[in-house]
Amino acid sequence: MKQKKITAIDVARLAGVSQASVSRAFSKNSSISLKKKKLILEAAEQLGYQPNAIARGLITNQSGIIGIVMRNIQNPFYPEVLDKFYAKLAEKGYKVMFINSHNNEISDDEVSHLIEYSVEGAIITDTLLTSSTVQKFTRNGIKVVLFNRYDNDSISNAVVCDNVTAGKRIGDYLLEKGHKNPAFISGPMNTSTTVDRLKGFEEALAVHGINFFLTENGFYSYDGGFTAAKRLLERDHTIDAIFCANDVSAFGAMDYLKTQNIRIPEDISVVGFDNVAMSDWVSYHLTTWHQPVDKMVKDAIHLLLEQINGNENAPIIHKVEGHLAERGSVMDRR
Structure with missing residues (x-):
């Protein structure tokens, strides 16, 4: 016999709170008191409740999902970058939707996929944005930051090495x-x-x-x-x-x-x-x-979340200093 699925209503009943309080307790920007949140999380643990992030996103209009579009994953630089984005966004309560682009320009299907899942923002690494793509993101309220490259004609923020x-x-x-x-x-x-x-x-x-x-x-x-x-x-x-x-x-x-x-x-x-x-x-x-990938990732996330939270300014190209790592592949010929 199929076991009954535990819902937010069951958690609310056990914790003695409203269903809305249960939703807020699992939100990344929770406005609930720590005491009430602890009570709800304990009730959820007791019942084995797992929130449905997509359903919650439909209710709150906040999916908690950030899209990362990356093309050249054979280049070891980008898997290292992806790992850092995943870890830093998780710390801030966000999930990552990874798009492995197969084109020099992000395709309509890839954009549609991000829109379909109501991502709150997108970080575009080594694929190019067309003006029509930017318009689609803008129409759907999806904030965009370019990473490790920029376009002087773009209205999107960018974070790059100098x-x-x-x-x-x-x-x-x-x-x-x-x-x-x-x-x-x-x-x-x-x-x-x-x-x-x-x-x-x-x-x-x-x-x-x-x-x-x-x-x-x-x-x-x-x-x-x-x-x-x-x-x-x-x-x-x-x-x-x-x-x-x-x-x-x-x-x-x-x-x-x-x-x-x-x-x-x-x-x-x-x-x-x-x-x-x-x-x-x-x-x-x-x-x-x-x-300086750690700083570049941190700064890209900061710029994106500032936009998501409504703190938008004129687009900037944020350049981060790096340094030479000397090893054994250069000869001193002096």
Whole structure:
């Protein structure tokens, strides 16, 4: 015989409170007294009651769900980011709806999925927003924050690493170490991360009189980095340093160099960007730019919740400083 499902009414009856009080007790923004909340939670525990978050969201118009849209989950940077978002949002009483986007631009189906479940906000990482997508989010009251990239024409807040400064610092670092012929492995050129990292690198090299250097697109992927390194060395075998726009493409580049018996860093130095956990593996020991992910995640959540709570200001691009993590992949040639 099927057991009767315990409802909020049963909890209210046992605790001697109203059903509305039970709903408030399980709300992330509870306005109920601690004494009453304790009484309700004890009654719920005794009965084995589990609230229905979707049903409660329909009643309160607060789903307690934040959507996170992420495309390149093969890049170890983004699973690390997702884990941090999940933990920090859980601390604040929110659930996460993860959308693994398969396109460069978030699709209509993915947007519809977020709308269908009445997410209160969305954090968009490595996929692009169209103006029509932004309009759909706005019409449905869904607040949006972009993470690790921005769009100058967007009305959405964004949190990014200060990529221009990072690119400059990496360029200065390689030249200070005595490198004369650096090259760059980029990501897709339609992303702010690539544009800004390249811009900073170009500016640093120009100050030192280097106005031309080779570049290849590594598409922020391992295979892309591997192929890009091959193309660079086919074009110029005197390259003495490669700045890769992210760590995973740096791993690909390093592995290509190893297949050619090119020593790192004795023959060619390699610098990455992100400082993912694999960067410290003994097989890579990669010097890389550390993105301050903890602060970036914290700031992105703060901006999103401020919007959700009605404290909206003009959209900002919030830039966070990082730092160079020096390991063993760069040679001092001075």
